[in-house]
Amino acid sequence: MKSASCLFIALSAVCVSLAIAEAQDPLPSWNDTAPKKAILEFVEKVTKEGSPNFVPPEERIATFDNDGTLWCEQPMYFQLLFALDRVKALAPQHPDWKTKEPFASLLKGDVMGALAGGERTMLEIIIVTHAGMTTAEFEQIVKDWIATAKHPKFKRPYIECVYQPMIELLAYLRANGFKTFIVSGGGIEFMRPWTEKVYGIPPEQVVGSSIKTKYEWRDGKPVLMRLPEMNFIDDKTGKPVGINSHIGRRPIAAFGNSDGDQQMLEWTHAGSGARLMMLVHHDDATREFAYGAESKIGTFSDALMAEAKKNSWTIIGMKNDWTKIFAFE
Amino acid sequence: MKSASCLFIALSAVCVSLAIAEAQDPLPSWNDTAPKKAILEFVEKVTKEGSPNFVPPEERIATFDNDGTLWCEQPMYFQLLFALDRVKALAPQHPDWKTKEPFASLLKGDVMGALAGGERTMLEIIIVTHAGMTTAEFEQIVKDWIATAKHPKFKRPYIECVYQPMIELLAYLRANGFKTFIVSGGGIEFMRPWTEKVYGIPPEQVVGSSIKTKYEWRDGKPVLMRLPEMNFIDDKTGKPVGINSHIGRRPIAAFGNSDGDQQMLEWTHAGSGARLMMLVHHDDATREFAYGAESKIGTFSDALMAEAKKNSWTIIGMKNDWTKIFAFE
Secondary structure, three states: HHHHHHHHEEEEHHHHHHHHHHHHHOOOOOOOOOHHHHHHHHHHHOOOOOOOOOOOHEEEEEEEEHHHHOOOOOOOOOHHHHHHHHHHHHHHHHHHOOOOOOHHHOOOOOHHHHHOOHHHHHHHHHHHHHOOEEEHHHHHHHHHHHHHOOOOOOOOEEHHEEEEEHHHHHHHHHHOOOOHHHHHHHEEEHHHHHHHHHHOOOHHHHHEEEEEEEEEOOOOEEEEEEEEEEEOOOOOOOOHHHHHHHHOOOOEEEEEHHHHHHHHHHHHHHOOOOEEEEEEEOOOOOOOOOOOOOOOOOOOOOHHHHHHHHHEEEEEHHHHHHHOEEEOO | OHHHHHHHHHHHHHHHHHHHHHOOOOOOEOOOOOHHHHHHHHHHHHHHOOOOOOHHHHEEEEEOOOOOOOEEOOOOOOHHHHHHHHHHHHHHHHHHHHHHHOOHHHHHHHHHHHHHHOOOHHHHHHHHHHHOOOOHHHHHHHHHHHHHEEEOOOOOHHHHOOOOOHHHHHHHHHHHEEEEEEEEEEHHHHHHHHHHHHHHHOOOHHHEEEEEEEEEEEOOOOEEEEEEEEEEEEOOOOOHHHHHHHOOOOOEEEOOHHHHHHOOOOOOOOOOOEEEEEEEEEEEOOOOOOOOOOOOOOOOHHHHHHHHHHHHOEEHHHHEEEOOOOOOO
């Protein structure tokens, strides 16, 4: 009688647990397709004490690219849209821009013409709009822009153009003892003012590209001046370098969406023990955008696709694997 | 009757709390002098909800210099002693060192002669002993050294030459919601292999000087090669730069011991709200070492002392403020 009632209680407990688990699906915006299964299996494996795949909490490092992985990156990188808005705002102080490229084209609204100079032009625009002020001043400029500017297609603030399934994934990993980091080609100080509120990722867990800063005194106070000189480009082979420099541990899970993320996934993959590498594929022109090998922004080349297949990295197809892309849908 | 018994219960609770507080002094290796009082008052102030000085947990950032603040730095920086041991270990592969300075002097045991070339010589020794291998290989070299090498005066492993009062302070701050960081002029990858075990500070919360690394493939595996080129010097004006780059928030408490820490304390001081800035002063020749303005290692100049007085930064005198310096005493 006693053991029977114990069994009954045990079974009830199992039923209740199952019911709670079902009621509290941690990834409700994910379809029950391969990517979701891969995530759930991986997390169960590394968190189960005594399992051969168990990873102690302090080593549960997960790194996320930002543009195209956590938030949208079309029709162009949001930081570039920010820079273009800054050019307009700064134009009255630079009358020479009316005739000087790339600014003249930008001010006429010819963005594609302005960017024809390629990466060097882009860098020039970034330097002009991102340097020459203190870190505190730049932070305020970003905060003001992010609070007011809107995405041209979705007509929403940019920080609403974040992928709901990835927000759930970040929270789910943290609930399982993971420390989540951003490792982005984007500017570190362009992201930090809002990542904590939007992703739950604090400034000290954001890794990104940066320009040099200099400590000096201004009006009786110490400031950090932003200099017109690149410090670090956190893209491609720069991502493992940035991970090592900022985190000092190898991730056990990494999430990206483009050629710029390949080395981060390789570096994660090459560690020992259980690993999870995933790539978001933008294949939903209706709900978001569809692009890949041919796109200049967020290129997902055939070579990357071949690498993913060879290494069994999981491809997340937005169209089929996500029930919802944005919270505002 | 009812209110009287309530009062009795309330008083008992107060007595019990006081007794527990006394029994569990979080800083038992600190005398009840000004520095300990300043720490306790500061922590109470910033953690008391509703107080005008309250600081939310995510902003409770505390930064610590390492050499001379958390562990000993005499008779010279431990990393330099490590480099000298590496020169001896590498000598058989470099027969030319027998006649080439600074290596020839080092190998003859004439450390002071070898270092006569100043900072440039020191850098040459660091580059030769710290570059040319993968990050994983360097980590293993550091782990092996730290497990076996012993301090010339204390005849103990270097990781036992850490200040017990500071270990208590780190733990006390973390117990009160602080995130503790190292911000050291020392090499970031020289510290990371042991800071978690010794200080409870994980690799991602260590900021330090670094050489450049490069991502490449070797024997079918991706590695990060350590290059013979400085990347960043995290000292003096570099400390606020390193803090901004790695942490992205201004500390509310900062602890140092030498001229190299002045700018970190200034930067911390210049923020708004309650702040705590402290400098360890080495004035105990019996239990540790006594040095200050005249020392080349860990210089505490008269100018720094004047700044500390002007800004009301707290000086921790090891002799009078610490009941115990090392756990092994």
